[in-house]
Amino acid sequence: MVESTDFFMQRLLIGLDVGGTKTAALLADVNGKALAETAVPTYTTTPEALLSTITRAVRAVLAEVRATPRQIECIGMGVPGLVDPATGIVQLAVNLNLQRYPLGPAVSARFKTPTFLENDVRTAAVGAFAYVQQMEPVQSLAYVSIGTGVAAGVILNGRLHRGHNGMAGEIGHMIVEPGGERCNCGQHGCLETIVSGPASVRQLIAAAPEMQTTVRNAGDVYEAAVQGNAAAQAIVQRVGQHLSRAIQWLVMMYDVEKIVIGGGVTRSGDPFMAPIRHELAQLRQHSPLATALLGEEKVHLMPPDYNPGLWGAVRLAVNGNR
Ligand SMILES: [Zn+2]
Known part of the structure; x- marks a missing residue:
């Protein structure tokens, strides 16, 4: 029982690779050990639809290990487009149908946790x-x-x-x-x-x-x-x-x-x-x-079994804007 109590106290990191067709998520512990991974279809009709996509991906990896959003220490995200990591604003992401949208702050507010984002290839x-x-x-x-x-x-x-x-x-x-x-x-x-x-x-x-x-x-x-x-x-x-x-x-x-x-x-x-x-x-x-x-x-x-986009996003969650 002590073990399960420990787990529910454990702090977790989430790396997201937000793509035009699918959004992948990787859940890791603070030592960088992978705990769960998933991918969901991306919906881009509105910023709200994209936020729902991200929410679904995050909830899915948490559910795999029966963790709760409160355990999330930090979220890192790779986004295909022109982004400002300091403010979390996506200046332009054509494939995500976003222009001058504060995606970082929006995800932060949804999960009540710090969120860092970067261009997807730079993240990879x-x-x-x-x-x-x-x-x-x-x-x-x-x-x-x-x-x-x-x-x-x-x-x-x-x-x-x-x-x-x-x-x-x-x-x-x-x-x-x-x-x-x-x-x-x-x-x-x-x-x-x-x-x-x-x-x-x-x-x-x-x-x-x-x-x-x-x-x-x-x-x-x-x-x-x-x-x-x-x-x-x-x-x-x-x-x-x-x-x-x-x-x-x-x-x-x-x-x-x-x-x-x-x-x-x-x-x-x-x-x-x-x-x-x-x-x-x-x-x-x-x-x-x-x-x-x-x-x-x-x-x-790059070996096909290593996903640099997701691991890079986890590193963003670890390092923030440094
Ligand atoms: Zn060109």
Whole structure:
């Protein structure tokens, strides 16, 4: 009985990854041990609908271990968009249908607990940093997320590097092909228009229209490449070339110790990484500079069983705005 009394006194941390289609929650104790995890569909019709989504996710993880909202010590949240961590205001999150909305204070009020939020990819970078630090005492890294969107988060001197607008690492919107395909951001030829999941699918269907019914996501593109489909192989190679260059920029700009790659597209594993590793090896072959800065141990693939977005959100709950 003493044990159960202890548990009901236990302080708990909640990490949330609020996405346009689903919202995931991770419940951890104050020592960072995972206790429960869940995901619920995100409703974005109104800010109130989004708050209900978050409430549902939080209640679901608490229910799994029969804990109560009063036990929550702090909540950390990753949000896809432009956010102000100091005030908890979401300036713009198109996928969540939010503009200048005080999401942090609203969640705080609902659970009567401090809440910290940060851009989702920057949050995942914090999670990736925690993951790498379990193995190596690094002080810097860049986490590159390749999914529906493409972005990076940068950790320098052990801390998240936000930049003036909190946008440091938005490499998905660097123009790599002037005059290329129009991007959601309004520019043409952004990196994202070539290497994101939807971009791979679009390029394959354009090259091989007969595959329209069979290719739904980037995993299908990589699978087709493995099966020997020449059009898919050409796209996979093009993606690898562009991503190896993006990795090189990040290393040259920030001189980080590690590059960690994650996100939905990377779940294909080896077929995804092989073209990138090949391109980096080519760079090293001709350049002592590349050999010095882009060694084989530089680039890591995030294992699929570790969710950097959720663990980063738990770290936010631990650290607050520090
Ligand atoms: Zn763009």
